[in-house]
Amino acid sequence: MAGHGLLLASLLILSCFAETSFGTVYFSSLQRTLIVTASPKQGQVLKAGEDKITVNWALNTTFPAGTDSAYKTIKVKLCYAPASQVERGWRKTVDDLSKDKTCQFNIVARPYSASNKSFEWTVERDLPLGTYFVRAYAYNSEDAAVAFGQTTDPHKTTNLFNIEAISGRHLSLDVTSICFSAFSVLSLFGFFWYEKREAKSSQQK
Numbered sequence: 001m002a003g004h005g006l007l008l009a010s011l012l013i014l015s016c017f018a019e020t021s022f023g024t025v026y027f028s029s030l031q032r033t034l035i036v037t038a039s040p041k042q043g044q045v046l047k048a049g050e051d052k053i054t055v056n057w058a059l060n061t062t063f064p065a066g067t068d069s070a071y072k073t074i075k076v077k078l079c080y081a082p083a084s085q086v087e088r089g090w091r092k093t094v095d096d097l098s099k100d101k102t103c104q105f106n107i108v109a110r111p112y113s114a115s116n117k118s119f120e121w122t123v124e125r126d127l128p129l130g131t132y133f134v135r136a137y138a139y140n141s142e143d144a145a146v147a148f149g150q151t152t153d154p155h156k157t158t159n160l161f162n163i164e165a166i167s168g169r170h171l172s173l174d175v176t177s178i179c180f181s182a183f184s185v186l187s188l189f190g191f192f193w194y195e196k197r198e199a200k201s202s203q204q205k
């Protein structure tokens, strides 16, 4: 009994500690101080594994000097647009950034600089097909998000682009992998059949 109490108490203390040391950051509390642009046009369809995206990011200079004094790193991410989140809990937007699943794909991480930076990214081959936008987060020295910028408007309706999962050129590769999976399933069945037959014949002995 005493042991249980002690365990409970230490768990409580641990969870409080976790709460205070990694303070929750809410997306709605972040200032939109970065200007982020990306090459795809509204509605453009990009082929995963082939097409490239050029992303540019810079500080919006209408903010007062020193706004960015705490910025240490920039992480640029690919994010699901609302159309690709419908009925998919695992892509849900949550204001608490530690639980947010909007931006699951990293494009690039760089030390922060106020000037206009650019990065060319080849759309990863294994990305799910869907509608996306690009967002950049600025992080402080504690690796907590402090600001952001994105290619779309706050309601995520403009400058959205699509990624198509498999292009024709990769189809043969996928056929190969399907054949391999079919082969392994067949071998598994073969193995069970063999095992069963062995068991039967040893019973008969």
Ligand SMILES: *[C@@H]1O[C@H](CO)[C@@H](O)[C@H](O)[C@H]1NC(C)=O
Residues within 6 Å of the ligand: 035, 037, 056, 057, 058, 059, 116, 117
């Ligand atoms: C950064 O440079 C790119 C390419 O020259 C341009 O399209 C973009 O508007 C620039 N961004 C800012 C914030 O100046």
Ligand SMILES: *[C@@H]1O[C@H](CO)[C@@H](O)[C@H](O)[C@H]1NC(C)=O
Residues within 6 Å of the ligand: 035, 060, 061, 062, 063
């Ligand atoms: C820069 O920030 C100001 C103030 O928030 C905003 O009105 C303006 O639209 C921003 N510029 C860009 C290009 O996002």
